[in-house]
Amino acid sequence: xxxxxxxxxxxxxxxxxxxxxxxxxxxxxxxxxxxxxxxxxxxxxxxxxxxxxxxxxxxxxxxxxxxxxxxxxxxxxxxxxxxxxxxxxxxxxxxxxxxxxxxxxxxxxxxxxxxxxxxxxxxxxxxxxxxxxxxxxxxxxxxxxxxxxxxxxxxxxxxxxxxxxxxxxxxxxxxxxxxxxxxxxxxxxxxxxxxxxxxxxxxxxxxxxxxxxxxxxxxxxxxxxxxxxxxxxxxxxxxxxxxxxxxxxxxxxxxxxxxxxxxxxxxxxxxxxxxxxxxxxxxxxxxxxxxxxxxxxxxxxxxxxxxxxxxxxxxxxxxxxxxxxxxxxxxxxxxxxxxxxxxxxxxxxxxxxxxxxxxxxxxxxxxxxxxxxxxxxxxxxxxxxxxxxxxxxxxxxxxxxxxxxxxxxxxxxxxxxxxxxxxxxxxxxxxxxxxxxxxxxxxxxxxxxxxxxxxxxxxxxxxxxxxxxxxxxxxxxxxxxxxxxxxxxxxxxxxxxxxxxxxxxxxxxxxx
Ligand SMILES: Nc1ncnc2c1ncn2[C@@H]1O[C@H](COP(=O)(O)OP(=O)(O)OP(=O)(O)O)[C@@H](O)[C@H]1O
Ligand SMILES: [Mg+2]
Numbered sequence: 001x002x003x004x005x006x007x008x009x010x011x012x013x014x015x016x017x018x019x020x021x022x023x024x025x026x027x028x029x030x031x032x033x034x035x036x037x038x039x040x041x042x043x044x045x046x047x048x049x050x051x052x053x054x055x056x057x058x059x060x061x062x063x064x065x066x067x068x069x070x071x072x073x074x075x076x077x078x079x080x081x082x083x084x085x086x087x088x089x090x091x092x093x094x095x096x097x098x099x100x101x102x103x104x105x106x107x108x109x110x111x112x113x114x115x116x117x118x119x120x121x122x123x124x125x126x127x128x129x130x131x132x133x134x135x136x137x138x139x140x141x142x143x144x145x146x147x148x149x150x151x152x153x154x155x156x157x158x159x160x161x162x163x164x165x166x167x168x169x170x171x172x173x174x175x176x177x178x179x180x181x182x183x184x185x186x187x188x189x190x191x192x193x194x195x196x197x198x199x200x201x202x203x204x205x206x207x208x209x210x211x212x213x214x215x216x217x218x219x220x221x222x223x224x225x226x227x228x229x230x231x232x233x234x235x236x237x238x239x240x241x242x243x244x245x246x247x248x249x250x251x252x253x254x255x256x257x258x259x260x261x262x263x264x265x266x267x268x269x270x271x272x273x274x275x276x277x278x279x280x281x282x283x284x285x286x287x288x289x290x291x292x293x294x295x296x297x298x299x300x301x302x303x304x305x306x307x308x309x310x311x312x313x314x315x316x317x318x319x320x321x322x323x324x325x326x327x328x329x330x331x332x333x334x335x336x337x338x339x340x341x342x343x344x345x346x347x348x349x350x351x352x353x354x355x356x357x358x359x360x361x362x363x364x365x366x367x368x369x370x371x372x373x374x375x376x377x378x379x380x381x382x383x384x385x386x387x388x389x390x391x392x393x394x395x396x397x398x399x400x401x402x403x404x405x406x407x408x409x410x411x412x413x414x415x416x417x418x419x420x421x422x423x424x425x426x427x428x429x430x431x432x433x434x435x436x437x438x439x440x441x442x443x444x445x446x447x448x449x450x451x452x453x454x455x456x457x458x459x460x461x462x463x464x465x466x467x468x469x470x471x472x473x474x475x476x477x478x479x480x481x482x483x484x485x486x487x488x489x490x491x492x493x494x495x496x497x498x499x500x501x502x503x504x505x506x507x508x509x510x511x512x
Contacts, residue, residue, distance in 0.1 A: 002108035003352055005344025006100055006116045007147070008130065010070040010176025010202055012311065013038050013096060014341035015104045018349050022368035024154055024342035026335075029103040035337055036103075038175075040066045040095050042083035047510045050099035059239070062231040066092045068204060071176050073133070074126035076492040090129050090494060091502045094136035099511050101139055113142040115348040117340050119177040120146035121197030121379050123429045124441045124471045125490060131470075132494050136503045143351050144468050148172045148181035149192055149376055150343025151309040155334060156185050157346055157368065166304030167193070169293070171322060171330070172340075173285060174310040176202040180289050182296040182303070191375040194296035194402045196288045201281065203245070203312040209278045210241040210256070210269075218258045218265050227260035248274050249314045275317050286321055295402055306330040311337050350374065377402045378465045384411070385426035385435040393435035395428050398463050408464030412478070415449070415457045422447045423459050427471065427488065442490040446475040449484055453477070459484070 039054035058065035134141035148170040179197040227233035430438030458478040
């Protein structure tokens with residue numbers, strides 16, 4: 001019986017659990033690797049292959065392999081077919097999750113619950129979709145947790161008596177997403193002060209720049225044919241670009257070879273050239289880093305440590321840029337690719353204990369994680385759409401970005417017709433005063449209002465954000481004082497019936 005933490009990454013996943021002393025440890029997959037590539041191959045006979053073998057198969061069957069699914073999470077579809085079929089991103093994420101949990105169960109015994117991590121900058125729709133992926137996989141998702149918070153938690157549990165208290169900046173640059181977070185670390189208290197990020201910026205974008213550079217050069221040298229237009233040449237080029245990028249993290253010079261349409265061109269590439277090709281991406285992360293500090297209301301001299309998280313922080317330019325901006329050498333003591341999963345396992349232990357009501361001192365496991373307080377903030381402002389007299393729609397912000405969670409605000413609305421039985425409230429996430437520029441989380445219907453309610457009756461709506469960033473809405477009819485049901489209808493989200501159907505499909509797969 002085990003609780004696990006899962007870092008469901010854009011390009012790589014990791015799993016961790018708590019050892020007998022309550023310390024989080026990474027659990028390798030069946031092949032002995034601590035990281036499992038987030039890739040799914042769907043075979044013609046109802047089989048699915050997850051991980052490195054799926055990436056290998058992509059070189060021959062690119063249209064049967066799904067990668068970068070996390071980039072599409074929160075959207076109704078993957079954007080392209082896999083093995084000839086349209087997929088929900090949740091379903092393919094679920095296939096990955098099932099494989100990860102099955103591998104972990106082989107070593108740990110039955111997996112009873114899990115915590116899945118999400119980028120801090122994920123909005124409610126993406127958080128809900130991630131939890132749904134867990135349910136489709138047949139897992140009991142006891143919570144979700146932000147990736148940088150998980151990293152900070154794992155960091156503070158390192159060493160004999162944990163990390164020294166202080167304020168840390170977590171710079172998390174993965175394969176597909178970028179988060180930067182300021183966390184105040186106490187002995188048993190983690191308080192997130194501010195979050196900034198970009199859900200579409202990661203190592204993959206560095207690869208794409210390199211692919212573009214190499215393809216242009218190939219066309220010049222080999223007479224015009226573009227390797228990006230052939231699916232087989234493209235996957236091979238993408239893999240070569242990613243390898244070249246990794247090599248340049250270690251040495252100053254490498255060679256990238258492109259083969260396409262009977263031509264083969266080898267091009268030398270130096271670290272300096274690579275850095276100049278990708279410079280604008282690094283600048284984007286620098287601007288976001290400076291912004292988060294302003295959001296936290298701090299100056300660099302108040303930051304005690306800069307923690308690096310995510311595989312892309314291996315690039316030397318990242319450390320150099322951060323040293324320049326922050327005035328201190330970044331801390332590279334973390335296992336950048338495993339620390340998020342470890343923090344998720346620790347968070348699973350904390351949630352489990354809280355729910356079980358186990359008091360400290362029962363076992364060492366409990367002692368380590370007992371009384372740990374985690375406080376996070378909302379990454380996006382939460383508001384409701386208000387129609388103006390001139391017909392325009394405004395975003396009326398109820399809970400501002402970077403407010404401590406959990407948070408809730410109560411507003412009063414009025415019925416506009418005689419005997420109205422339901423009221424509609426549109427919930428928005430975003431910073432713009434214009435509703436159209438925000439992300440609609442969904443419509444919340446306040447149902448079950450008493451019959452014959454006069455026009456203009458007050459209905460109280462409480463919009464809240466839970467500690468894990470999920471939005472909750474409750475409502476009360478002020479005339480009768482009774483609570484009314486408040487259900488959020490998410491336009492792109494899965495219904496219960498769809499969830500069950502997708503879960504059944506995933507259960508029927510032979511996953512290898
Ligand atoms: N030595 C290295 N040099 C440069 N980049 C590297 C190196 N090692 C890994 N990477 C890059 O790091 C990325 C993977 O990092 P990580 O596993 O943290 O991301 P992820 O968890 O899949 O993504 P995300 O957290 O954004 O969802 C890939 O883009 C990979 O190419
Ligand atoms: Mg990650």
